[in-house]
Amino acid sequence: MNSLPPMVKPARALGKLFVRSVTLAHGGGGKAMKDLIDDVFIRAFDGRGLPLEDQARIELADIAARGDRLAFTTDSFVVDPLVFPGGDIGKLAVCGTVNDLAVGGARPLYLSCAAIIEEGLAIDELREIANSMSATAREAGVKIITGDTKVVQRGCCDKLFLTTTGVGVIHAGTRLGVDRAQAGDVVLVNGMLGDHGAAILCARGDMMLEAPIVSDCACLHGLIEALLDAAPGIRFIRDATRGGAATVLNEIAEASGVAIEIDEDATPIRAEVKAFCEILGLDPLYLANEGKLIVVAPAAQADDAVAAMRAHALGRSACRIGQVTGDDGGRVTMRTTLGGRRIVDMLVGEQFPRIC
Amino acid sequence: MKYVEEFRDSAKARALVKEIERLVAVIGPNGRPIHIMEVCGGHTHSIFRYGLEGMLPKSIELVHGPGCPVCVLPMGRVDDCVSIAQDEGVIFTTFGDAMRVPGSTKSLLQAKADGADVRMVYSPLDALAVARKNPDRQVVFFGLGFETTMPSTALTILQAEREGVENFSVFCNHITIVPTIKAILDSPDLRIDGFLGPGHVSMVIGTAPYAFISSFYKKPMVVAGFEPLDILQSIWMLLKQIAEGRCEIENQYARIVPDQGNDAALNAVNRVYELREFFEWRGLGSIDRSGVRLRKEYARFDAERKFDLPNVRIADPKSCQCGEVLKGVIKPWQCKVFGSACTPETPLGALMVSSEGACAAYYQYGGLKQSQAAE
Numbered sequence: 231m232n233s234l235p236p237m238v239k240p241a242r243a244l245g246k247l248f249v250r251s252v253t254l255a256h257g258g259g260g261k262a263m264k265d266l267i268d269d270v271f272i273r274a275f276d277g278r279g280l281p282l283e284d285q286a287r288i289e290l291a292d293i294a295a296r297g298d299r300l301a302f303t304t305d306s307f308v309v310d311p312l313v314f315p316g317g318d319i320g321k322l323a324v325c326g327t328v329n330d331l332a333v334g335g336a337r338p339l340y341l342s343c344a345a346i347i348e349e350g351l352a353i354d355e356l357r358e359i360a361n362s363m364s365a366t367a368r369e370a371g372v373k374i375i376t377g378d379t380k381v382v383q384r385g386c387c388d389k390l391f392l393t394t395t396g397v398g399v400i401h402a403g404t405r406l407g408v409d410r411a412q413a414g415d416v417v418l419v420n421g422m423l424g425d426h427g428a429a430i431l432c433a434r435g436d437m438m439l440e441a442p443i444v445s446d447c448a449c450l451h452g453l454i455e456a457l458l459d460a461a462p463g464i465r466f467i468r469d470a471t472r473g474g475a476a477t478v479l480n481e482i483a484e485a486s487g488v489a490i491e492i493d494e495d496a497t498p499i500r501a502e503v504k505a506f507c508e509i510l511g512l513d514p515l516y517l518a519n520e521g522k523l524i525v526v527a528p529a530a531q532a533d534d535a536v537a538a539m540r541a542h543a544l545g546r547s548a549c550r551i552g553q554v555t556g557d558d559g560g561r562v563t564m565r566t567t568l569g570g571r572r573i574v575d576m577l578v579g580e581q582f583p584r585i586c
Numbered sequence: 587m588k589y590v591e592e593f594r595d596s597a598k599a600r601a602l603v604k605e606i607e608r609l610v611a612v613i614g615p616n617g618r619p620i621h622i623m624e625v626c627g628g629h630t631h632s633i634f635r636y637g638l639e640g641m642l643p644k645s646i647e648l649v650h651g652p653g654c655p656v657c658v659l660p661m662g663r664v665d666d667c668v669s670i671a672q673d674e675g676v677i678f679t680t681f682g683d684a685m686r687v688p689g690s691t692k693s694l695l696q697a698k699a700d701g702a703d704v705r706m707v708y709s710p711l712d713a714l715a716v717a718r719k720n721p722d723r724q725v726v727f728f729g730l731g732f733e734t735t736m737p738s739t740a741l742t743i744l745q746a747e748r749e750g751v752e753n754f755s756v757f758c759n760h761i762t763i764v765p766t767i768k769a770i771l772d773s774p775d776l777r778i779d780g781f782l783g784p785g786h787v788s789m790v791i792g793t794a795p796y797a798f799i800s801s802f803y804k805k806p807m808v809v810a811g812f813e814p815l816d817i818l819q820s821i822w823m824l825l826k827q828i829a830e831g832r833c834e835i836e837n838q839y840a841r842i843v844p845d846q847g848n849d850a851a852l853n854a855v856n857r858v859y860e861l862r863e864f865f866e867w868r869g870l871g872s873i874d875r876s877g878v879r880l881r882k883e884y885a886r887f888d889a890e891r892k893f894d895l896p897n898v899r900i901a902d903p904k905s906c907q908c909g910e911v912l913k914g915v916i917k918p919w920q921c922k923v924f925g926s927a928c929t930p931e932t933p934l935g936a937l938m939v940s941s942e943g944a945c946a947a948y949y950q951y952g953g954l955k956q957s958q959a960a961e
């Protein structure tokens with residue numbers, strides 16, 4: 231009688247990836263894929279010991295105890311280069327989704343993370359990014375509880391794409407909306423604009439320009455909590471990511487049917503970023519940020535809001551940049567340094583550097 | 587930024603505007619506004635960026651001239667670019683703002699989306715670096731611009747020659763400013779009272795080549811810098827000339843522009859290029875001796891000789907009034923298709939494409955003076 235050899239199965243140990251870079255085998259659904267997930271993601275996300283299943287399960291009672299509405303958001307991250315001064319795609323993917331929840335007044339709780347990896351990406355680089363995600367999530371007090379990994383052929387994606395989805399809870403009583411701005415309101419920011427966009431452009435290295443500019447990538451929910459405590463009447467908060475401050479201002483003006491006027495001299499932009507934009511013919515108002523908020527507050531609470539932001543590490547240079555005016559609905563203008571006025575419109579497509 | 591902030595002082599600006607108002611009063615009404623043309627796209631950009639137009643008295647009208655090289659590029663040349671770029675063995679390199687200019691079927695941006703290897707660079711030297719890195723591909727640089735960018739393309743070709751780089755060439759569309767100003771001055775519907783001269787171009791050619799403008803055409807010109815105070819001061823200098831009945835070539839930008847120009851740059855330009863008999867401009871038609879091509883000695887760096895080009899002349903769309911806008915005959919918003927058929931998303935004319943184009947600038951930065959006038 232043929233008998234099967236006895237099952238000798240060593241306990242699964244982590245850390246058994248011996249190859250240097252990701253191959254298509256790591257996306258095949260078999261052992262190599264499990265090793266990649268275990269060794270890179272589970273290890274980083276502190277998920278050891280948990281049974282891995284197709285879904286994370288969340289206690290409803292726990293959610294209900296924290297607020298009266300669930301906030302739910304998703305975003306994909308495709309930055310080049312993967313690592314840049316001030317952050318990396320992993321940190322960005324956590325901060326971005328945490329901020330998308332927080333600007334709606336939600337307390338961020340859980341994240342999912344889907345990774346699309348181009349074959350050939352160095353395992354060490356991937357590990358570094360996963361660790362950075364984990365550290366950022368830990369600091370922000372959110373848990374990464376489910377995820378997905380795909381590997382695609384060389385050329386089918388650019389090294390690594392991450393998608394994070396987030397769930398948070400909105401406290402009863404918080405009401406924020408892009409359509410709530412009113413004439414007389416004040417527009418605030420929590421600091422210097424354009425750092426992230428300029429840092430990424432510099433880091434790409436094809437500008438032949440080096441500038442000491444660091445991305446402002448940060449999780450802002452702590453700052454937002456402090457802000458809403460100090461100025462509960464705040465009408466609207468949005469993080470000024472792609473499209474920059476100018477785009478958010480236009481969205482507010484359009485949705486609320488108001489005009490907004492900002493003051494160029496009051497708008498905080500780092501000298502390095504200004505100089506960088508001058509050289510390339512870019513407008514810093516349209517550069518992306520990853521740690522900057524545009525806040526619309528009723529005039530009576532504006533000082534409290536600025537003070538609360540300044541008391542927080544991520545809002546030291548918070549200030550007023552303009553106000554909501556009644557007339558000229560939907561239009562954003564800027565009082566220029568020279569005392570002239572110009573329209574700040576939505577950008578069409580991408581900003582291209584000018585020729586001369 | 588210290589050096590720069592000095593040129594953006596609002597108190598000084600207000601004082602200058604006051605002086606400008608005073609001069610306008612001295613000149614007095616002659617039944618029509620004073621038309622000042624800024625030849626250079628860089629000036630157009632600063633004027634909109636700082637809202638200068640709205641600060642000036644209503645009786646001054648700024649005319650945004652032909653000085654954006656992207657805006658005056660004829661459609662046929664864009665088609666040639668697309669044709670080169672679609673060659674499998676080619677990496678086509680270009681300045682960013684030329685990517686969106688419409689050709690007769692597509693722009694470079696669309697060609698890129700369709701699979702052509704089109705890459706944005708910041709200088710011709712970057713393009714040469716791409717060529718060094720890709721010895722098995724042909725790397726073509728889209729040479730574009732007035733005398734401002736002409737020397738850097740020439741120096742890059744000289745560098746490629748020194749290094750013996752075989753796979754690098756330039757699709758030369760460089761144009762030269764003097765015949766262009768002359769063509770504007772010769773146009774029968776001319777309404778210009780004075781010119782702001784192009785600062786960056788003058789850095790290379792100096793101020794002497796403009797002498798004919800004052801001596802022959804009796805129009806004043808002030809070569810102007812690009813900071814907002816530079817522009818206001820230059821307008822003031824022009825008005826002063828008009829008020830005093832003078833017409834001279836003055837140099838407001840003397841801190842950068844030497845009257846005699848830059849020898850090293852001019853040498854490189856003269857070594858590498860020769861004038862073409864004529865060159866086609868979008869909106870302005872063919873202008874004699876207004877463009878340059880590579881000399882025979884540099885034929886192996888000349889994409890026009892290396893590649894088989896369609897070289898078709900394509901007429902501007904009938905509805906497009908870019909030419910009249912460029913000559914200051916109408917304002918951008920008076921064009922029949924402005925904001926309807928022609929927008930930055932779907933540009934019909936090139937003036938809508940580059941951020942330096944008068945139409946795009948009006949569309950995006952908004953002509954506050956225009957809308958105030960309409961109120």
Ligand code: SF4
Binds near residue numbers: 906937
């Ligand atoms: S609106 Fe379009 S077609 Fe008309 S002048 Fe401007 S760019 Fe040319």
